[in-house]
Amino acid sequence: MCGIAGIFAATPDTAIESQTLVNMAAIMNHRGPDSYGYCNPADMGIGMSHARLSIIDLDENRGRQPFWLDGGQTMCVHNGEFYDFQRIRTDLMAAGVDFTSKSDSEVLPTLFRRFGMNVTLTRLRGEFAFSLYDEMEDTLYLVRDRFGIKPLYWTQTDDAIIYGSEVKVLLAHPDVKPELDSEGLFHQLIQVMVPGTTAFKGIQQVEPGHMLKITRKDGEFHIETHKYWDMDFPVIGTREEHTEDYYIEGVRRELIDAVQVRLNADVPVGCYLSGGIDSCAILGLASGIEQEPLKAFTISFDNADYDESDIAREMAESVNADQEVLQLNADLLYNNFSRTIWHTERTIYNTLAVAKLMMSQRVRHVKYKVVLTGEGSDELFAGYPAFRQDMFLHGMEGLDASQASEWRKSLETSNALFKGAMLAKDEYVSEELNSKVGFTPSCLQPWLGCSEHAKQLIHPSHRENLQGYEPGNAIAAKLDDSYLSERHPLDKAQYVWIKTMLEGQILTWGGDRVDMANSMEARPPFLDHKLAEFAANIPPEMRIRGSKEKYVLREAMKGLLPETLYKREKFAFMAPPAHTDDAKWQKLKALLNQYASREKVEKAGLLDADYLETLVSKQESSHTDVSEKVQIDAILNHALGVMLLHHHFIETDIPAYAYEQAQSLNWVV
Template structure:
């Protein structure tokens, strides 16, 4: 797990600056503090750099990237992990391939030379983002894993394609300027992003399951985008309905295999553990597969309503795990808010991102580099309350009045803390999403429902620029109708979440960015694509049975889970909002005074200072309904995040900051 960077010039004779490549690696030193490398052969117009976190093949001289292979034809740099790579290495070795390292990364260039890129991607299993340059073809490939677990950003300047693992890596190139994009700003304020876009003008993401093929001719770039994988739920005609035990056993088998593969490392591997069945299932399987007790890391909040530590402790005891509990309070969360935005490079609606950054810091302090996590389970097995709501509204046939009332009661009672965030406060309908999906999924409604607040928050000039902009339409345009047509409503709801909130939130500010901020690799076993492809075949009525979400997963893990966990309904994991704690609220106001005062807001020209004051007053009013306060809390966090993005990336010269960082590290060429 590392950080990668690269520069592809529009002409081979245009030299790529060695120090700029190294600076790009230095600005993301947190992703790879163990070593660095760069490669920019003469008269090729291509260079890559790499900051290394050693997990597989700890020998620093052998494991250093970028790889420069096949007589110099291939330059390759990779961030992530490939699982089952030993088998592939064995098969390639039998065919006469010679490997220079024991690294999992080296399998890609060897596969590519034999099979080509499209066929190579079918063999890759894991979380990854990489760049591969083929000099003979004069082609650069940029590839991102199927779910977007690992990040990969890119931009085009007058003379170069610049790419890297983080936005700041791209901004470290002298030709790239940080400018907050108006549309990106709007989406920062409402939480949900348009797939492939960022907060910064001209800076894009390689979308999950996609490959960019970039060639050059006569000083021009040709960029082809290819989708090589997507979450493909079968249509009713394609779906087979087998007995329950087939699906239960299939989930158990595939998940165990995914966990076993992710325990492979040359360093100790721990687990994140909350009070949900997802992380508990991972810990249970990891403990069963390991000869030694697993170290389990748990976050504890100073609010009984939001804290799950006691339930996590019951699971830790049941498995014999060594539990390590990090207790967090309100002061600590907002004290680390600014640092979190530097790493997430997007706004956050809740300080859970801060809590996870602090947890990854703690994990590294006790000398762990790798943890297994439970992300992806809710996406595959329909765990979120929004999915239950959509199943009830659009996917349940034959419910009588009594059953319908019980559904509504159960949903509202068990998730009342999250109305306005995880569940919509009011119904929001996007006509364009309705046209594409058939309905507006409940998972998007809380965020699209913030659109009116977001418009009022915009600087008047930007508000006028976006007067006809409909965020739902922009999202709908990025959804692939081929994977929505004729699907069950629950399939559609899960697909939309996977394409928006999973990649844009859970795997970004809830995953890679706050984990790698402290040089720690998280491995989400549920997002193994073999498991995901099997999960897609599970009938909707087995993903949600009655009012019980994740039914198949519960049954598959029944023997591992204590009764309280097996029977527990989904409880969304988030930190207590600021308005629930006076000390936390005062911390938030203090940060606004420092970074988002009326003067600073006017100077930046992004946010309307008067409406920010209006929201502050609403939040402090005892007459404001609880669900409104949850929504306003999220929006205020986004406003603060926008101003911190401006502070970190627009007010500062990132290329100079990267150069200074390289000097401090002694990375001078």
């Protein structure tokens, strides 16, 4: 687990500045504090750098990247983990290949040289982002893992492609100018992003399961985008029929394998543990595989309605885990809000991101670098309340009156705390999403439903640029119809979530960015692509049985879970919103006064100061209903986040700051 960066010039004779490469590594030193490396051979117009967090092969010299192999024909840097790499190494060594390290990363250039990139990608298992330069074709490859667990950003200037693990890495290059564009700004205020985009003008993401092939010729770049994997649910009528036991046993088998390969490390591995069946299942399986009791890390909130620590404690005791509980309050959550935005590089609707950042800090404090997490389970097994809603509304034809009444009652009472955030306050319909998906997925409606607030909150100059802009249309345009057409409504709802909220929220500000802020690697076994491919074939009625979500997973893990947890309804994990507690509300207001005062808002030219004050007043009014307060809380967090993005990345001279970081680390070349 590391951070990567690189520069690919339009012409081979362009010199790549060594200190710029090092500065790009230095500004993400939190991703890799153990060592760094760079490579920029003369007369090649290519340079790469790397900040290393040592987990596999702890020898500092042996595992140093970039790798520059085959007599200089192949250069690469890698962030993440390739699982089963020992088997790949053994096969290649049997064929006469020599390796210079024990690092999992070194299998990448070796596979590429023997089989080419297309075959190589089928052999790689895990969470990863990498760049690889092939001198023979004068081609740079930028590749991101199947679900987008690891980030990879890129931009094109007048004479170079610049890329890295974080936006700030690109901004450390003096030719990349920071600017929030109108559409990016708008999507920051409504939470949901258009896949592949960022808040910053000209800066894109390599999309999950995609490869960019960038070939250089006569001073120009030819850029091809290839999808090498996607979540492929069966076309209606083609799903193979099997017994219930087949699916239960298959889930158990695939999940055990996914957990087992992710326990492989040269450092201790712990587990995140909430009160949900996902993290509890991971801890239970890992405890069965490992010989010694595992370390479990749990977040506890100071609001009983949102706190799951009692159930987590019961699970930890059942497997004799050594549990660390981090208790969070208003001071810890809001005092670290600004720091969190520096790392997420996008806005957040809820302080859960801050809570996760504080948890990764505790993990490193007790000298752990790696944890297993439960992310991905809800995506594979239909765990969110929005999925139940879409299943009932669009996938349950033929219900009799009694069955329909039971479903409706379940939907009305389920997760009432989250109406306005996880569930829409009011129905929102997008014509383009209706056309492509067949309906507007419930998971997007809460955020698309903030559009009117966002249009009034955005500064008039940006508002003018957004005349006629419909965010649902922009999202729909990025969805691949070939993976939606003729699928079951539940499959469609899960696919849309995976392409939007999973990558843009859960794996970003709820995952890699706040984990790596404290040099900690999170490994999500549920997002193993082999498990995902099995799960895609599970019938919808076995993912949601009656009104019970994640039925097949519950049955597969039944023997591991405490009885109360096995029977418990899904509880969406989030931090208590500010309106639920006067101490939190006062802390949020203080941050708004500090970073989003009328003077600062008007100077930045991003938000409408009058409407921001209107929202604050409305939040304090006793006449505002609870679901609207949940929605306004999210919008105020986004508004604060926008102003912090401006503070951190627009007002700050990032190239100068990156050089200062390099100096402080003694990384001056």
